[in-house]
Amino acid sequence: MAEYDTIANLFQASRNLPFRWHSEAYTYLNLIGNVTGLKILDLACGEGVYSRYFKQQGAAQVVGVDISPEMIALARAAEIQNPFGVEYLVADVTELGKIGEFDLVVSSYLVNHAPDRPTLLKMLQAIARNLHPQGRTINITNNLGQAPETFNICAPYGFTKTAQLPLTEGTPLEVGFILPDGTEFKVIDFYLSPRTYEQTFLQAGFAPIDWIDPEVSPEGIQEWGESYWQDWLTHKPITIISTQLI
Ligand SMILES: C[S@@+](CC[C@H](N)C(=O)[O-])C[C@H]1O[C@@H](n2cnc3c(N)ncnc32)[C@H](O)[C@@H]1O
Numbered sequence: 001m002a003e004y005d006t007i008a009n010l011f012q013a014s015r016n017l018p019f020r021w022h023s024e025a026y027t028y029l030n031l032i033g034n035v036t037g038l039k040i041l042d043l044a045c046g047e048g049v050y051s052r053y054f055k056q057q058g059a060a061q062v063v064g065v066d067i068s069p070e071m072i073a074l075a076r077a078a079e080i081q082n083p084f085g086v087e088y089l090v091a092d093v094t095e096l097g098k099i100g101e102f103d104l105v106v107s108s109y110l111v112n113h114a115p116d117r118p119t120l121l122k123m124l125q126a127i128a129r130n131l132h133p134q135g136r137t138i139n140i141t142n143n144l145g146q147a148p149e150t151f152n153i154c155a156p157y158g159f160t161k162t163a164q165l166p167l168t169e170g171t172p173l174e175v176g177f178i179l180p181d182g183t184e185f186k187v188i189d190f191y192l193s194p195r196t197y198e199q200t201f202l203q204a205g206f207a208p209i210d211w212i213d214p215e216v217s218p219e220g221i222q223e224w225g226e227s228y229w230q231d232w233l234t235h236k237p238i239t240i241i242s243t244q245l246i
């Protein structure tokens with residue numbers, strides 16, 4: 001059973017946390033830009049929120065891949081209810097062969113699940129083998145540079161980060177979610193250093209690497225106030241890695 005199978009519905013509800021729309025999606029989608037006519041592969045697509053958005057915005061083809069049958073069941077249910085033509089596949093990205101040549105390969109919280117460098121390499125090689133030579137890959141993950149002393153600032157945004165210190169390669173990073181209705185659940189991510197990420201992207205054939213800080217939408221500032229976002233923007237719990245094939 002995949003880790004997310006038992007929490008698929010809860011994770012779907014995490015979409016309502018303010019940071020997910022007003023910062024994560026805002027920064028990610030701005031970076032991705034116009035998707036009209038593009039072929040997009042969405043790895044670790046979960047319930048397919050981004051996959052569906054890309055297709056709705058005019059992408060020529062969108063394929064969503066996730067290891068969790070339950071997450072893909074939610075994605076397929078949304079597709080049946082309101083068909084956009086997104087294709088879904090249950091598969092482990094570390095074992096994904098070449099399924100196409102995509103202009104854009106994206107992932108939102110995939111690489112944080114790699115417990116070690118060999119697994120990360122397999123994920124990045126799967127991206128490389130499915131990317132058009134002139135294509136781009138954009139990946140949301142935990143900010144590996146966030147100082148553990150500042151992990152407590154995440155709580156007002158609806159989640160917690162907990163780890164045994166000091167952080168070393170492969171240290172489990174427990175991410176607990178607290179939904180607006182008080183429901184709690186957790187997932188296990190792993191710490192790998194920014195240097196390991198840089199080296200492994202290079203090994204998989206990618207450079208240069210851009211690390212993009214989260215921003216907040218004008219609507220998010222208006223709705224929640226500037227002071228709400230201050231710790232978020234100072235300590236940056238998430239980051240986005242953008243790169244291309246060498
Ligand atoms: C935090 S969720 C993110 C889902 C979605 N991308 C989003 O942003 O809402 C992480 C997803 O990664 C998937 N996942 C973890 N390891 C994976 C792997 N090796 N191959 C494919 N999917 C994986 C999980 O099943 C889960 O759906």
